[in-house]
Amino acid sequence: MDWPISEVARMSGVTARTLRHYDETGLLPPARIGANGHRYYEEHQLLLLQQILVLRALGVGLPEIGRILSAQVDEADALRGHHRRLLAERDRLDALAATVSRTIAELEQSRKDGNPMTINRPENLFEGVQPSHYAENMRDFPELAEEVGRRAAAMSQADAEAGHRERTAQMIRLAELMASGHPAGAEPVQAEVDAQYRALTRLRTVSAEEYRAIGRSCVDNDAWRTAYEAIAPGLAAYQRDAIEAHVTARLS
Amino acid sequence: MDWPISEVARMSGVTARTLRHYDETGLLPPARIGANGHRYYEEHQLLLLQQILVLRALGVGLPEIGRILSAQVDEADALRGHHRRLLAERDRLDALAATVSRTIAELEQSRKDGNPMTINRPENLFEGVQPSHYAENMRDFPELAEEVGRRAAAMSQADAEAGHRERTAQMIRLAELMASGHPAGAEPVQAEVDAQYRALTRLRTVSAEEYRAIGRSCVDNDAWRTAYEAIAPGLAAYQRDAIEAHVTARLS
DNA sequence: GGTAGGAGCTGCCGCAGCGGCAACTTCAAC
DNA sequence: GTTGAAGTTGCCGCTGCGGCAGCTCCTACC
Numbered sequence: 001m002d003w004p005i006s007e008v009a010r011m012s013g014v015t016a017r018t019l020r021h022y023d024e025t026g027l028l029p030p031a032r033i034g035a036n037g038h039r040y041y042e043e044h045q046l047l048l049l050q051q052i053l054v055l056r057a058l059g060v061g062l063p064e065i066g067r068i069l070s071a072q073v074d075e076a077d078a079l080r081g082h083h084r085r086l087l088a089e090r091d092r093l094d095a096l097a098a099t100v101s102r103t104i105a106e107l108e109q110s111r112k113d114g115n116p117m118t119i120n121r122p123e124n125l126f127e128g129v130q131p132s133h134y135a136e137n138m139r140d141f142p143e144l145a146e147e148v149g150r151r152a153a154a155m156s157q158a159d160a161e162a163g164h165r166e167r168t169a170q171m172i173r174l175a176e177l178m179a180s181g182h183p184a185g186a187e188p189v190q191a192e193v194d195a196q197y198r199a200l201t202r203l204r205t206v207s208a209e210e211y212r213a214i215g216r217s218c219v220d221n222d223a224w225r226t227a228y229e230a231i232a233p234g235l236a237a238y239q240r241d242a243i244e245a246h247v248t249a250r251l252s
Numbered sequence: 253m254d255w256p257i258s259e260v261a262r263m264s265g266v267t268a269r270t271l272r273h274y275d276e277t278g279l280l281p282p283a284r285i286g287a288n289g290h291r292y293y294e295e296h297q298l299l300l301l302q303q304i305l306v307l308r309a310l311g312v313g314l315p316e317i318g319r320i321l322s323a324q325v326d327e328a329d330a331l332r333g334h335h336r337r338l339l340a341e342r343d344r345l346d347a348l349a350a351t352v353s354r355t356i357a358e359l360e361q362s363r364k365d366g367n368p369m370t371i372n373r374p375e376n377l378f379e380g381v382q383p384s385h386y387a388e389n390m391r392d393f394p395e396l397a398e399e400v401g402r403r404a405a406a407m408s409q410a411d412a413e414a415g416h417r418e419r420t421a422q423m424i425r426l427a428e429l430m431a432s433g434h435p436a437g438a439e440p441v442q443a444e445v446d447a448q449y450r451a452l453t454r455l456r457t458v459s460a461e462e463y464r465a466i467g468r469s470c471v472d473n474d475a476w477r478t479a480y481e482a483i484a485p486g487l488a489a490y491q492r493d494a495i496e497a498h499v500t501a502r503l504s
Numbered sequence: 505g506g507t508a509g510g511a512g513c514t515g516c517c518g519c520a521g522c523g524g525c526a527a528c529t530t531c532a533a534c
Numbered sequence: 535g536t537t538g539a540a541g542t543t544g545c546c547g548c549t550g551c552g553g554c555a556g557c558t559c560c561t562a563c564c
Contacts (some may be wrong), residue, residue: 086349
């Protein structure tokens with residue numbers, strides 16, 4: 001069973017032009033090419049196309065998609081990965097919708113009050129806008145990521161939201177300490193980090209060297225750094241230094 | 253209270269380059285420009301930027317975004333519109349995730365069976381991939397759209413899914429009638445359309461002329477036509493003709 | 505008062521991912 | 535045998551920025 005290009009275009013919703021483009025660039029060659037030069041696709045190509053479109057919907061670039069598909073050993077495993085990422089992206093949109101909802105409420109409130117609308121925490125206007133672009137967040141700590149993933153799957157929606165709010169609150173407390181001039185090694189900062197560390201060890205034992213690596217990731221990992229810097233400039237490095245100091249002072 | 257470009261970039265997560273680009277193209281000029289040429293943004297600009305980023309996340313092009321923002325009378329109303337579209341987009345991702353999930357199941361089933369994986373309905377591989385790109389679907393029938401929207405909001409997740417499946421089943425039955433050679437005016441086709449029409453009138457009274465217009469929309473409205481054509485080529489026109497015949501034969 | 509570093513500015517070039525032609529061939533059907 | 539739909543290969547163009555270079559500015563420190 002094979003299909004000509006127009007049928008594949010109809011079934012998948014992409015244009016024939018796009019399919020030709022994917023052939024030209026080597027991303028998705030057809031199963032065979034007729035003596036007349038026409039392209040014919042089989043089931044395997046449809047499965048590949050599905051993956052391509054899913055990844056594209058997640059904002060992955062075509063060259064990167066090509067690498068993922070060619071490096072792929074188990075198709076079902078790969079699909080499970082895509083599935084996870086789709087759900088994460090869905091949650092991001094959910095968060096974005098919640099942000100918009102909050103903005104509406106603030107807008108109406110200020111309209112009722114008559115004051116000209118003053119935004120208290122402008123950062124909050126943009127929660128959920130960061131494009132996830134195939135978040136390979138925790139690739140440096142695969143086991144930890146797995147553990148966290150398993151816990152997250154078991155959590156309810158409300159629990160997940162509460163967790164997220166708590167982490168944000170932690171970051172804001174840290175930002176305030178930074179703004180008020182405390183060096184990273186100062187007592188109140190170290191108390192915060194200690195609380196963070198103990199929350200982490202409740203999940204799993206973390207060695208001093210591992211914790212130091214996590215601290216470095218606050219700056220080195222793109223996604224994490226962005227999250228910190230969105231709260232306040234320099235916060236990522238501040239968190240890293242605070243962890244550094246904590247490890248030196250209390251874990252060695 | 254105003255912020256320099258780097259602060260806005262940090263808070264919103266976009267680059268300063270992007271903000272300059274939005275100024276150059278007139279999409280988002282800063283609140284004021286200092287004597288030194290530096291750009292400064294105030295709260296109103298942050299609110300506009302939020303809308304720009306939300307719309308961009310929905311796949312709306314920058315020129316279109318510009319038109320929407322300038323045509324906007326009530327900010328809160330506009331935000332409510334964006335909010336609805338965000339939720340719709342989230343649901344699309346949900347559908348896509350479900351499709352992937354189903355593919356995984358089929359893949360594992362065929363692996364257990366040992367047969368080389370045969371796809372029964374290849375179309376099903378691609379449910380949810382059509383980019384919604386600011387679906388202005390029912391703009392031709394604003395009242396009907398509103399009614400449907402209100403019902404949809406009151407429905408549970410399961411109800412909504414069931415409704416979607418039923419509509420898909422209708423389309424497939426129609427496609428089979430078309431494939432077996434029945435003309436659009438033939439009895440079994442007309443029976444289908446009659447059932448559709450009666451389901452519609454249960455929601456709201458629909459005049460003959462209105463129903464004819466809905467029929468034309470199956471072909472003229474991009475989103476609807478795509479949905480029909482994804483099932484079978486020519487199905488959109490077939491549905492339109494069937495409605496046309498139904499109106500002529502039974503509603504006049 | 506010099507100067508070093510960071511942030512801002514204005515160009516300008518380039519790239520990804522196609523869309524939209526044009527010009528030609530092929531296929532299926534009547 | 536003709537005709538209309540569907541296929542092919544090019545090539546040009548667009549969008550939405552990223553990434554420079556080259557310059558100005560401001561602040562801070564010595």
